[in-house]
Every structure is written in C-alpha cells, then in structure tokens.
Amino acid sequence: MQKVYPQLKSSEKPKNLNSKPIQISPKKSHTSSGEKNKSNQAFDKKTLTNKNKETNLTNPNKNDEKEIRVVTVRNELFFKDNLALLKEQFQSKWKDPPTCPRVSDEEFDKLKVLGEGAFGKVYLVRHNKSHDNKVLFFATKVLNKEFIIRSKCKDHVLTEKRILQCINFPFLVTLYYYYKDSLNLYLVTEFVEGGDLFKHIKKLRRFSESQSKFYSAQVILAIEYLHSNGLVYRDLKPENILLDQWGYLKMTDFGFAKYMLLHNNQTNSSGRTWTVCGTPEYMAPEIIVQNRGYDGSVDWWSLGVLIFEMCAGYTPFRGKEEKEIFRNIVGHSYTRSSRFSDDCADLIENLLQNDVRRRYGCLKNGVTDITHHPWFYKLDWESINNKTFEAPYKPVKEDIKEKIETIGELKLNKDAKDIL
Known part of the structure; x- marks a missing residue:
C-alpha cells in the first residue's frame, strides 16, 4: 500500500474527505497469503467466539505469566519533575537544533x-x-x-x-x-537489535498481560514525553516499536510526527490538525470523520489498539479493505476478547472511546487516569523508567x-x- 502525502496546512480544514488523498502507513499481516481470506471474515461476536475456541493462543513462555512485582501506583511528582527537566532540554534544542x-x-x-x-x-x-x-x-x-x-x-x-x-x-x-x-x-x-514488536507478537501469537503491561508502560512514558514537548506521534503500531537486546522498547519512525502547541502539556489542546495519516487499523475516529480536526488524543486511541493487539494477538478493528476498517472504527464495532481480564478490558474500553471528551489521556487528569488504572496497580514505573526492572523477555x-x-x-x- 503506497503512502500519499498531500500538502495540507494544519489550520486548513478539508471541504470534502472523499476527494482528499490519504497518508497511509503500511500494516503487516498476521497471516500468510493462504490464510488471508479466512482472517478477513466479518468480525462479529459469534465469529470471534468460535475462533477463540478453535485457536490456542497460549504463550509458550510460562514464566511470562508471573505478575509484575512492586508496591504502589506511580509517583506522579517524580515524573512531573523529570518531564520538566527534559522539556527544558528539548525546548533549548528545538530553538537551536x-x-x-x-x-x-x-x-x-x-x-x-x-x-x-x-x-x-x-x-x-x-x-x-x-x-x-x-x-x-x-x-x-x-x-x-x-x-x-x-x-x-x-x-x-x-x-x-x-x-x-x-x-x-x-x-x-x-x-x-x-x-x-x-x-x-x-x-x-x-x-536496535531485537527486531520490531510485530515480529514477536506473531511468534508468540499473543503476550501475557504482565508482559503487555511492561511494554505498554514504556509506550505511555514515551507518548507522555512527546506530548509534553508539543509533539504528536500519529503512527503508533507494533512495526514502529523495536526491542533492544535487554528487552526494552525503542519507538522509531517519526515520519508522521507533528509539532503542535499543546495546552498545559495535555492532549486536549486548542491547536488542531486535519491531515489524514497513519495506519488504518490504528487510526482514531476523529482522523477519519474530520469534522473538528484532532490533536494528541489520537495517540491514546492507538495505545488502546496496541494493548488489545498485544493481549489478544489481533487488532480490534479489521476488514477486507480500508473502507470496512474505517466503518468499524467510526461505528465502534469490536468485540472484547474472552482472554482479557476485567481490568484489561476496562482500560481498553476507556482508551477506545469515540468521544474524545471521555477518552483516557484526554480528561482533566491527563495521563494519570491511565497510569493509576487498576490494570497498572503495583507496577514499578520508576524502575521501568530507569531500566532497572528485569524485562520479561530478552532477545537471544x-x-x-x-x-x-x-x-x-x-x-x-x-x-x-x-x-x-
């Protein structure tokens, strides 16, 4: 699928979505060409239930099922001070790269x-x-x-x-x-030696929830850093997340990233853009609908899709073609995997909110609504941030x-x- 890059100013609202080229980032398939027709069947609740019964998605690495250790919710004061220092460094470099x-x-x-x-x-x-x-x-x-x-x-x-x-x-x-x-x-x-996250999801068929928490925490910290510096990523997907030799993540490919003025370091900003870009299965509904533009809220939606894919082994919004994928996204048509814990399903549901005013990461408390969610309870955020936490998996x-x-x-x- 070829990318098309229209020249569009952020302040310029398109008159007709159908007549406007779309910037699309290619998405790898979880299945071989021989399985393509089977995997692209209509994705209703009955089909998903039957598919889960027939397919064993158990992670072969049993040690990954061990719950991540530690004692408390995230120390927001520590991360606030850390982000403030990093923001000073970024602003200084941005003025004079x-x-x-x-x-x-x-x-x-x-x-x-x-x-x-x-x-x-x-x-x-x-x-x-x-x-x-x-x-x-x-x-x-x-x-x-x-x-x-x-x-x-x-x-x-x-x-x-x-x-x-x-x-x-x-x-x-x-x-x-x-x-x-x-x-x-x-x-x-x-x-980054370990390859992209998509390869590892495909190899294991899915991650355990404890392993998914470990990776999700790093992605959240990276998005929080980017947003605090006025940057919106816009192309979060496993193919753009690399695994190093110690088992930690590195996000790459900033071809769709955009510098915007974010209000109070949160994603509910007054600065907006209308450019249609990203990977179809990870695009937020406000990118597709194009009635009010969008801001950093799209990255939190993509996080919800990413967590779903890591825990289930497939993305929530799928279709035979882009129009079907977009229709499922705008219609909020997806089915919870029976393998999700209640806390995991609740976090995904709050990230995949079509109404930005109800989406976690975009509310009054910002990213705290995500980091203090019960799914992340007892996660040692500081150890992960400092890379002293032992990764659940290291590339051989x-x-x-x-x-x-x-x-x-x-x-x-x-x-x-x-x-x-």
Whole structure:
C-alpha cells in the first residue's frame, strides 16, 4: 500500500474527505497469503467466539505469566519533575537544533535491508572508520530526494530530522548522524537489535498481560514525553516499536510526527490538525470523520489498539479493505476478547472511546487516569523508567547475530563479534 502525502496546512480544514488523498502507513499481516481470506471474515461476536475456541493462543513462555512485582501506583511528582527537566532540554534544542559530526556515505558499509517504505529503504550499516565511541552498527534511513520533491513532502522530512535531533528519551531512538548526496538524504540512528514488536507478537501469537503491561508502560512514558514537548506521534503500531537486546522498547519512525502547541502539556489542546495519516487499523475516529480536526488524543486511541493487539494477538478493528476498517472504527464495532481480564478490558474500553471528551489521556487528569488504572496497580514505573526492572523477555544473542549477518562473503569482524 503506497503512502500519499498531500500538502495540507494544519489550520486548513478539508471541504470534502472523499476527494482528499490519504497518508497511509503500511500494516503487516498476521497471516500468510493462504490464510488471508479466512482472517478477513466479518468480525462479529459469534465469529470471534468460535475462533477463540478453535485457536490456542497460549504463550509458550510460562514464566511470562508471573505478575509484575512492586508496591504502589506511580509517583506522579517524580515524573512531573523529570518531564520538566527534559522539556527544558528539548525546548533549548528545538530553538537551536544540535549538529551532528560530518560524515559521508563512503564511511558506511551497507550490510542488509532492514525495512522498506514509500520514501526508500532502511539499511543495517557498519561504520568503517574508527571513532572514540564503540558503536559500530547503525540503522540508516535512506530518503529519495526525487520522490520527496515529487510528493511535496519536504516539510515532513525536515520535521522528522528536527525531531530526531531534539528528542532525548530512553524509549525513543537516537539520531547519530545525518548527511546527503546528490540523490538521497540519510538519517543514521541507533541499531536496535531485537527486531520490531510485530515480529514477536506473531511468534508468540499473543503476550501475557504482565508482559503487555511492561511494554505498554514504556509506550505511555514515551507518548507522555512527546506530548509534553508539543509533539504528536500519529503512527503508533507494533512495526514502529523495536526491542533492544535487554528487552526494552525503542519507538522509531517519526515520519508522521507533528509539532503542535499543546495546552498545559495535555492532549486536549486548542491547536488542531486535519491531515489524514497513519495506519488504518490504528487510526482514531476523529482522523477519519474530520469534522473538528484532532490533536494528541489520537495517540491514546492507538495505545488502546496496541494493548488489545498485544493481549489478544489481533487488532480490534479489521476488514477486507480500508473502507470496512474505517466503518468499524467510526461505528465502534469490536468485540472484547474472552482472554482479557476485567481490568484489561476496562482500560481498553476507556482508551477506545469515540468521544474524545471521555477518552483516557484526554480528561482533566491527563495521563494519570491511565497510569493509576487498576490494570497498572503495583507496577514499578520508576524502575521501568530507569531500566532497572528485569524485562520479561530478552532477545537471544544468536538471534541478534543472525540479524546482522552481512551480504555475500562479508563476515563479522572481531570488534563486531565482541559486542555480541
């Protein structure tokens, strides 16, 4: 599915949704092509009940069923002070974005393709020159200049680069270098070894609720950080969430992210936008309906879809084509999985509220309504934020070595083997 990027100002409300191109981010399928027709059947309550009875979605890792430890609800004062400090740093960088060391394409050896999108490809690369830091492997996003100009996406690309220059948070990817040549623009970020979350959901068929809590908490902290700095992410999905070698998450791909003025660091802001973009199954109804525009509320809706998918193994709103998916989203047509605990189902229901005025994350208490929800009770938020909490799953080192195998006859050098 090809992305289309219309040039649309945030203050410009479209007159006719049907005549306006849509920016769509591709979504991987949980099923093979042979199962496609079966998985896309009408998604009513009876069908879902029968499918759950026939399919065993048990997580093979029994240790993951162990409930996450700790003692209390989140210490909001600690996170408020931490966000205030990070906000100062971000605002300083946003006014005067930091520069990166000068590099050229000749300094990087392309090893393999990690992913491909509308703009171009993402490569695993190795830095072939010695530097003080010991980071040898990076992920390089290659953006084709001709396509950017033809699709009028210059502002999108510049915004993504500027955001990557300014953000500094443990659950967001880090930008190391950027450069250009006559054909392409290059964004060189850290290489996150464990692959995307979608791959792990597909491998295990679903996560336990304790494992889903661990990942959800990191996503919440990342969204809270972005919103506090006036950024709306707009493309939250498992394919954009990477797992590092310690089992923690890194959110990547800020191609749809937008800088907005958020009121009191909450998502119920006066600044709004009307651009239709994102991945269909994760798009909030206010993006589709387009009667009042939207703000950061869309990220909390996508969080509800993400939690549903992690715990159930499939997304709540599915269809044979985009129109059917959009119709299910606007009509709030989904069925709770019988595997959900009552607390899990309640949190998802409060995140997937079509009325933004009732959606968790958008109310008077902001993100506190989510972090203090009973589903997160006894979760050690500070340990997760500081990465001292033991992750429920860590990618196997052999899997990481396989991930960075080079193309052709090239082999890993001694330094590469050492860091594995």
